[in-house]
Amino acid sequence: RKEVEQDPGPFNVPEGATVAFNCTYSNSASQSFFWYRQDCRKEPKLLMSVYSSGNEDGRFTAQLNRASQYISLLIRDSKLSDSATYLCVVDFQKLVFGTGTRLLVSP
């Protein structure tokens, strides 16, 4: 089993839609969790950290479920500029990246 697993997608959604991604992790001792965004042919950039209580940043909401070992990212009111690959990252002694979920937002 991979340490971090994500549905590769792509998720094709129209502008204005709400879309959610899940990510599962295998190591129950993992301590920190993050979502990164990566545009085509660019480097990954931190989108947001994921806290146990859940957290929101504008149109983006991240949640953590330690019991089931998964984290989620919800994007509301999708914009064309949200089209990218979203990487789930788990921190246990080192950062482990998922292979990413690709999102395509169309007009």
Next chain:
Amino acid sequence: DAGVIQSPRHEVTEMGQEVTLRCKPISGHDYLFWYRQTMMRGLELLIYFNNNVPIDDSGMPEDRFSAKMPNASFSTLKIQPSEPRDSAVYFCASTPRGGDADTQYFGPGTRLTVL
């Protein structure tokens, strides 16, 4: 701030040749990381340094790969001899603390193609 600088941005070489990738971390950052990204395996940590000292190289695939950090502002990742399966994007990243993902900054990457 210029951010993390990597060179070259693209490298095409033939199997068996030596390849050297270069990285300049953000000034003041004392951790430096080398990652490799492929479609199949995603982003994988190869090695990281703290204050120029290699801390964990367990991700280095084999002896053909080596990394050095002779000073706080420069690191190299060398592949010798290179093989087609080494084709990937290699990222360098730096942080001012112990690998915290919320303070990790990636360079633009080097796209390596080994023919």
